[in-house]
Amino acid sequence: MSDIKVTDETTHGAYRVEVEGADQPAELTWQARGEARIADHTFTPPAARGKGIAFDLVEFMVKDARDKGFTIVPQCPYVAAQFRQHEEWSDVLADTPS
Structure with a gap:
């Protein structure tokens, strides 16, 4: 796997x-x-599934959030599942209205 590339178009x-x-x-x-x-x-492309690549992307986003000071709303079911499994990421979990 090569390096993760970040695209940031502001919105x-x-x-x-x-x-x-x-x-x-x-x-x-x-x-x-x-x-x-x-x-x-x-x-994740079908041929690459099960290798932890999606997890690596979520973990990278968490690190990016800490570095840049934003929070994350885990709308994607996979991202939400990872946040439930990793309580140590709660510092970057956005407060959402109930």
Whole structure:
């Protein structure tokens, strides 16, 4: 797996990584909402699934949030599941109204 590339268009963006043997990159996309980023979709090419690539993208977003000072709204089911399993990420979990 190569390095994760960050695309930040202010209102939206993605974390992408090229995957050897796949014709598409793995990605985690987001939309901005104030000081938060809504993690709305993850994709891993079928040939690369089960190798922890989607987890690496979520973990990278968490580190990026800590470095840049934004919070994360885990709208994507995969991202939400990872946040439930990793309580140590609660510092970057956005407060959402009930």
